[in-house]
Amino acid sequence: MTPPRALVLAVAAALLACIVGVLAGSSGFGLASADIMTSIRVPRVLAGFGAGAALAVSGALMQLLTRNALADPYVLGVAGGAAVGALGAILVAAAAGMQLSEWGVAGGAAIGAAAASALLFGLLWRRLASTATSSGGDGAAALLLVGVMIGSGCSALVSLILTLADEGQLRGMVFWLLGDLNGATHWEIVWIALALALAAVWPSARELDWLARGDAWAATLGVAVGRRRRTVLLAASLATGAAVATAGTIGFVGLVVPHALRRLGVRAAPLLLPASAIAGGAFVVAVDAVARTIVAPLQLPVGVLAAAVGVPTFIAMLLAQPARGR
Amino acid sequence: MTALAPSPRAFADRGSGVVLEASAVSLHAGGAARQRRLFARLDLRVAAGDRWVVVGPNGAGKSSLLAALAGVFPIASGSVRVDGIDLAAWAPSALAARRAWSPQFWSDPFPATVRETAALAHRRDAGWRGALDARDDAEVERVLGLLLLAALADSDVQTLSGGERQRVALATALLQDAPLLLLDEPASHLDLAHQRLLVELLLRHADEGGAVVTSLHDLDLAWDLASHVVLLDGRGGAVAGRRDDVLVADRLGAVFGVAIEAIDLGGARRFVVAPDDPVTEAR
Numbered sequence: 001m002t003p004p005r006a007l008v009l010a011v012a013a014a015l016l017a018c019i020v021g022v023l024a025g026s027s028g029f030g031l032a033s034a035d036i037m038t039s040i041r042v043p044r045v046l047a048g049f050g051a052g053a054a055l056a057v058s059g060a061l062m063q064l065l066t067r068n069a070l071a072d073p074y075v076l077g078v079a080g081g082a083a084v085g086a087l088g089a090i091l092v093a094a095a096a097g098m099q100l101s102e103w104g105v106a107g108g109a110a111i112g113a114a115a116a117s118a119l120l121f122g123l124l125w126r127r128l129a130s131t132a133t134s135s136g137g138d139g140a141a142a143l144l145l146v147g148v149m150i151g152s153g154c155s156a157l158v159s160l161i162l163t164l165a166d167e168g169q170l171r172g173m174v175f176w177l178l179g180d181l182n183g184a185t186h187w188e189i190v191w192i193a194l195a196l197a198l199a200a201v202w203p204s205a206r207e208l209d210w211l212a213r214g215d216a217w218a219a220t221l222g223v224a225v226g227r228r229r230r231t232v233l234l235a236a237s238l239a240t241g242a243a244v245a246t247a248g249t250i251g252f253v254g255l256v257v258p259h260a261l262r263r264l265g266v267r268a269a270p271l272l273l274p275a276s277a278i279a280g281g282a283f284v285v286a287v288d289a290v291a292r293t294i295v296a297p298l299q300l301p302v303g304v305l306a307a308a309v310g311v312p313t314f315i316a317m318l319l320a321q322p323a324r325g326r
Numbered sequence: 327m328t329a330l331a332p333s334p335r336a337f338a339d340r341g342s343g344v345v346l347e348a349s350a351v352s353l354h355a356g357g358a359a360r361q362r363r364l365f366a367r368l369d370l371r372v373a374a375g376d377r378w379v380v381v382g383p384n385g386a387g388k389s390s391l392l393a394a395l396a397g398v399f400p401i402a403s404g405s406v407r408v409d410g411i412d413l414a415a416w417a418p419s420a421l422a423a424r425r426a427w428s429p430q431f432w433s434d435p436f437p438a439t440v441r442e443t444a445a446l447a448h449r450r451d452a453g454w455r456g457a458l459d460a461r462d463d464a465e466v467e468r469v470l471g472l473l474l475l476a477a478l479a480d481s482d483v484q485t486l487s488g489g490e491r492q493r494v495a496l497a498t499a500l501l502q503d504a505p506l507l508l509l510d511e512p513a514s515h516l517d518l519a520h521q522r523l524l525v526e527l528l529l530r531h532a533d534e535g536g537a538v539v540t541s542l543h544d545l546d547l548a549w550d551l552a553s554h555v556v557l558l559d560g561r562g563g564a565v566a567g568r569r570d571d572v573l574v575a576d577r578l579g580a581v582f583g584v585a586i587e588a589i590d591l592g593g594a595r596r597f598v599v600a601p602d603d604p605v606t607e608a609r
Contacts, residue, residue, distance in 0.1 A: 210446065214429060214431075214433055216393065217429055219397075219398050220422060220425075220426070221419070221447055221502075222418035222419030222420075222421065223418075267436065267438050268442070
């Protein structure tokens, strides 16, 4: 498939997903009252699209930065920090005898994500600037390892919080961890974060393709390696933090969407980033539409269904004959 | 072996005289002062039309020298100038139009076709469009043809053999459109025929007004390509000069620690290791 055709396909899928997403509801398929549309369904579709787009863009950035096709937005440990923040907020509010609003949870997640990012940057600031002569470089490996370690530390804290929480809080916490768009109405922040992240990296996206081939080689082409890496990391952290604060840790989108697009022939970063945004948003909106209608009036967490749909699709794509060129 | 079509590219009009000048350059292993010194106070002047070949044992600093000339390896002392301007004073993207550096190792973490990989550094000014237009760029097709890669143009680089990947790396370097080529072991993994193709292409690049600095392990290949040679002895010594003066059997034998004989074959020097001599410890 040629890249432009893949892009057209992604846009068409996104439009279709949004239409279905707006029409699908736990009360049945079709138009609902204007009130439900504007206060529930449209914000939820926008929040889902924004979160999916931000996660997919962040995943594509992390893969390029670490030169690792298996990297995803969560290798940074930012999502782990967000989880600690969100669950910690629920726990503290309950201890204080308050009912936490949705904004409170999101705020806790945002603070946690920012703290984890700050830790990551603090530890790696100097390392990110190093230009190893061998094209492999060790900046990427250090980034991966430190991110994984922060994530591990955070997941230990999450386990601790889950142990301390009482029965009533557990359900909300688990849903948050699985990735849940239920009641997600504040979609603006993730869209702003997505726009900022794309604005920071897209104009020089071609440099990301050079960096993926080797730091030193990219430097000979005029890339300011340290500055570019920091910008990308900041953009990815921002997008991930905002997405997780909005919709919880929806797994899978950030790993698979860029990967699938590459297999469809969208390889160059200047195309891959916007295509990831469109396809990632479409994916989450479509999956969420199914998640809240399939066993209506019960609503499944979108993260569960994302994995249920995505994992087999992805394995099938991997095992299919590797596409020899296009 | 290949009939080479005349090239529309010529660098003669892009300025003449010295392309690259290194003065009293000293390097340390890994670029760190506390590490052993690779060599000290090396001088060389690469002019348009020159082909400089860097020769020496493993670990002597060939790759470090090439990277230092490219500006991506710290120089302990001395200076490197391109077109008379110190490397540090160049705008990095302007320098990219003057010299291309091809490392010994490439990372190919994601699927990409041979054509996409060859065109990576092509048309850098075109921004995001530069990455898109590779599929109908006549210049890309021409260079792929020169390197006998046309049939592989749509293959994934991750599926190539070592020698095929090596030719793609050369295509990437050529498509950067810079007159000065700094190539780190471009002949590794290449079979005999493709080694000759490499020499032929580099000679022609120099003929068109470009210049080449490259490391090679094959001394015969070095003879056929070089106008000048840098010989690093791995013990801190470096000799730079005209090919005929540096590629001498005694000198090479002392550096590599084996007995080397030179044979004249139709005007070209060929180097063979004398079979009876035990390997002498050079240090």
